[in-house]
Amino acid sequence: MYATAGDRPIVQKYGGTSVGSVERIRNIARRVAAQVAEGRKKIAIVVSAMSGETNRLVELVMQANPDATGRNYDMAIAAGEQVSVALMAAALEREGVAAKGFLAYQLGIYTDNFHAKARIKSINTASLFECWEKGEIPVIAGFQGVNEYNDITTLGRGGSDTSAVAIAVALNAAFCEINTDVDGMFTADPRVVQNAKLLSFQDFEVALEMASLGSKVLHSRCVELGAKYKMPLTVRNTFKPDDHDRTVIMSFTEKQRLEAPVVSGITVDKKVARITLDGLPTDNAFMADVFKKIAELGVNVDVIVHNKLNDESGFRLGFTLHEDEAEKTVKSLSAWTESQAAGKGIQICAEGKLAKVSAVGLGMQSHPGVASKCFEVLVANNIAIKMVSTSEIKISCVVDSSVADEAARVLHDAFIID
Ligand code: ASP
Ligand code: MG
Numbered sequence: 001m002y003a004t005a006g007d008r009p010i011v012q013k014y015g016g017t018s019v020g021s022v023e024r025i026r027n028i029a030r031r032v033a034a035q036v037a038e039g040r041k042k043i044a045i046v047v048s049a050m051s052g053e054t055n056r057l058v059e060l061v062m063q064a065n066p067d068a069t070g071r072n073y074d075m076a077i078a079a080g081e082q083v084s085v086a087l088m089a090a091a092l093e094r095e096g097v098a099a100k101g102f103l104a105y106q107l108g109i110y111t112d113n114f115h116a117k118a119r120i121k122s123i124n125t126a127s128l129f130e131c132w133e134k135g136e137i138p139v140i141a142g143f144q145g146v147n148e149y150n151d152i153t154t155l156g157r158g159g160s161d162t163s164a165v166a167i168a169v170a171l172n173a174a175f176c177e178i179n180t181d182v183d184g185m186f187t188a189d190p191r192v193v194q195n196a197k198l199l200s201f202q203d204f205e206v207a208l209e210m211a212s213l214g215s216k217v218l219h220s221r222c223v224e225l226g227a228k229y230k231m232p233l234t235v236r237n238t239f240k241p242d243d244h245d246r247t248v249i250m251s252f253t254e255k256q257r258l259e260a261p262v263v264s265g266i267t268v269d270k271k272v273a274r275i276t277l278d279g280l281p282t283d284n285a286f287m288a289d290v291f292k293k294i295a296e297l298g299v300n301v302d303v304i305v306h307n308k309l310n311d312e313s314g315f316r317l318g319f320t321l322h323e324d325e326a327e328k329t330v331k332s333l334s335a336w337t338e339s340q341a342a343g344k345g346i347q348i349c350a351e352g353k354l355a356k357v358s359a360v361g362l363g364m365q366s367h368p369g370v371a372s373k374c375f376e377v378l379v380a381n382n383i384a385i386k387m388v389s390t391s392e393i394k395i396s397c398v399v400d401s402s403v404a405d406e407a408a409r410v411l412h413d414a415f416i417i418d
Helices: 022-037 053-064 070-077 079-094 126-133 160-171 204-212 220-229 254-259 284-296 323-338 370-380 401-417
Strands: 010-014 043-047 099-102 109-111 120-123 137-141 144-146 152-154 175-180 201-203 233-237 247-250 265-280 301-308 315-322 347-360 387-391 394-400
Touching: 010 160, 022 043, 022 079, 043 079, 043 160, 053 070, 053 079, 070 079, 070 152, 079 099, 079 137, 109 160, 120 160, 126 137, 137 160, 160 175, 160 220, 201 204, 201 254, 204 220, 204 247, 204 265, 204 347, 220 233, 265 284, 265 323, 265 401, 284 301, 284 315, 284 323, 301 387, 315 323, 323 347, 347 401, 370 394, 370 401, 394 401
Parallel strands: 010 043, 010 175, 043 137, 099 137, 109 144, 175 233, 201 247
Antiparallel strands: 109 120, 144 152, 233 247, 265 315, 265 347, 301 315, 347 394, 387 394
């Protein structure tokens, strides 16, 4: 990637573990200094807070006030990045590289007003070009932005990946390099599936599915941005030599899409709960109201199953959601159904400790039989499938979380190693 970048800017993002100690920051500064010495001038560095730091700040502000306003909350939790920026710029200067640190307000990373989940609206890159003209390397705070009132905002946990990609897009960079503590994207989580393989190239569409289905390597918003603007993303391990294998996430050509494997990855999301409503009236309008109510709570529902009970007494509705949202959803749905004439007698229950295991791949679009093979493999391994959902490029099965890792292993063996 570097060889083909020419004179275009490159954005390098270093995550929390990569900048987890001063020694690590100094190692990165040495890497950047070597690149600068080789003649690469247009590098922009984006950093996260040192590992654990943002969690510590969240705890502090929650202790001060569990109902802290968005403005105070964001001002507190954005502070970790400021330290990383200064340490990185200082470390670069120690290596003989002129550097200049920028917080979001200093550069001009403008966002909307949604504290703790702000979206970037525009980025002023003028100062970055000024730095490069003077031979300086800019170091930018990830995760933070500034709104129209000059208040500090943050982009949501893990958001510094998104900062880096947005800056790369604004710069029309050659690519955005995400330096992290794993080698790249794998066919499955290597801690769970021992024979998982590194994916050298991955199409945005699959990477996006994998990111949103529970592969924890990248923030899904960052992949979304990369896909939207076709900004190639390189995921590499900070702790390995520069020529080590990595994953390049890019827009596949038509030919690459056709040649893509049926299944490229298996993901596991263990934070799944299911809510079941029994005895729903047969009138579908009521079901629409149920989902309207859930949407008003700001809860995302995932797999939905709706069927008639055997005794013809009504309908059963089941859906999955993030486990952290199950309790509040049951509470408010129960109160709401009770208050409705048509809702009396509906039984609502929640089941936790579930997981969603998914197989994702572009080739699925043109290869029938993926679902049948998936069920066959799980059944042969005595893994009960509780719910299923599919799209053009994925099939997801909800199973007990106690057997989720096993399900990932057998599916990986069947689809990827085979
Ligand atoms: N420091 C922030 C967090 O821990 C942002 C990031 O690391 O991407 O969420
Ligand atoms: Mg991160």
